[in-house]
Amino acid sequence: MFKRVAIVGVGFMGGSFSLAVKSRLGCSTFGMDINPEAIKRGKELGVIDEGSTQMLALRDFEPDLVVLAVPVGAFEQVARGLKEVLDEKVLITDLGSVKGRLVYMMEDFFGGYFVGGHPIAGTEKSGVQYSNPELFKNKRVVLTPTQRTDRLALQKVKFMWERLDAFVEFMDPFVHDVVFGAVSHLPHAVAFALMDAMEKLSKKTNIDLFLYPGGGFKDFTRIAASDPVMWRDIFLENRENLLWAIEEFIQSLEKLKGLIENEKKEELIEYLQRAREHRLRID
Numbered sequence: 001m002f003k004r005v006a007i008v009g010v011g012f013m014g015g016s017f018s019l020a021v022k023s024r025l026g027c028s029t030f031g032m033d034i035n036p037e038a039i040k041r042g043k044e045l046g047v048i049d050e051g052s053t054q055m056l057a058l059r060d061f062e063p064d065l066v067v068l069a070v071p072v073g074a075f076e077q078v079a080r081g082l083k084e085v086l087d088e089k090v091l092i093t094d095l096g097s098v099k100g101r102l103v104y105m106m107e108d109f110f111g112g113y114f115v116g117g118h119p120i121a122g123t124e125k126s127g128v129q130y131s132n133p134e135l136f137k138n139k140r141v142v143l144t145p146t147q148r149t150d151r152l153a154l155q156k157v158k159f160m161w162e163r164l165d166a167f168v169e170f171m172d173p174f175v176h177d178v179v180f181g182a183v184s185h186l187p188h189a190v191a192f193a194l195m196d197a198m199e200k201l202s203k204k205t206n207i208d209l210f211l212y213p214g215g216g217f218k219d220f221t222r223i224a225a226s227d228p229v230m231w232r233d234i235f236l237e238n239r240e241n242l243l244w245a246i247e248e249f250i251q252s253l254e255k256l257k258g259l260i261e262n263e264k265k266e267e268l269i270e271y272l273q274r275a276r277e278h279r280l281r282i283d
């Protein structure tokens with residue numbers, strides 16, 4: 001198993017991963033982040049053992065696993081930097097929310113020693129101060145091997161996640177992006193858009209509608225408090241799948257609007273009943 005784990009991006013996910021491998025696997029960890037404040041806080045909070053804002057410092061740490069936990073828009077730049085300082089055959093994985101093209105791009109840099117990963121665990125919080133060693137417990141982690149992935153590297157990454165009490169599932173990188181474009185990226189886009197609509201309605205009514213949030217409004221929009229940089233990068237990286245899902249959503253909303261406008265009582269019940277049944281099935 002891994003002993004020396006380097007984490008690039010000492011934020012909420014990187015910090016949680018560091019705490020988890022420290023406490024569960026006894027690893028020593030090294031954090032790299034462009035933000036000196038993240039390194040300082042990470043060390044103060046005991047989230048990382050050591051850290052630096054310089055990629056070059058990773059060379060002396062000699063990691064046996066490197067984990068990318070930066071926003072997906074920074075992957076290419078980070079990969080370039082890592083390529084300069086890492087020995088060949090060091091295993092690399094990531095926690096990014098989009099896979100597809102990025103997995104093949106990472107393989108261009110690191111060959112079969114890159115194993116794409118996506119823990120389906122998280123919250124709207126960002127920043128190292130929210131790190132939680134239990135974040136991955138009983139959560140799904142999707143690994144996205146390709147023909148090129150080294151089988152031993154894949155087994156090691158799978159085993160590591162299982163030791164953190166996560167359930168590992170394999171998926172094709174592009175299928176992953178269709179699935180999470182629908183179930184994760186679309187709901188986040190809709191939550192952000194709902195807040196935009198609420199701002200416009202507040203202006204038009206001259207009433208600050210944000211002063212009257214009910215439970216439903218709070219439940220529905222929690223994820224609109226998520227980090228803008230992270231979500232800009234996800235939306236742009238998974239653009240095609242997301243645009244397709246947004247289009248379907250617009251049509252569903254148009255349909256609902258039509259049923260309300262035309263007072264189609266029976267059809268409205270059917271529409272709501274079907275939606276309710278799907279929701280009940282999830283839990």
Ligand SMILES: NC(=O)C1=CN([C@@H]2O[C@H](COP(=O)(O)OP(=O)(O)OC[C@H]3O[C@@H](n4cnc5c(N)ncnc54)[C@H](O)[C@@H]3O)[C@@H](O)[C@H]2O)C=CC1
Binds near residue numbers: 012034
């Ligand atoms: N927040 C969540 O619930 C989940 C996030 N993810 C993925 O995990 C990754 C990290 O997300 P969070 O930890 O939530 O974000 P975060 O904002 O808490 O942390 C990201 C960290 O990366 C650093 N960073 C940015 N560019 C960098 C660069 N070029 N080099 C080095 N460090 C850099 C930032 O300074 C920051 O400390 C993202 O790819 C995201 O898509 C995956 C599952 C859940």
Ligand SMILES: O=C(O)C(=O)Cc1ccc(O)cc1
Binds near residue numbers: 096097123124223
């Ligand atoms: O806050 C929530 O409920 C989330 O859905 C968190 C989340 C964000 C991004 C991911 O790729 C996975 C999980």
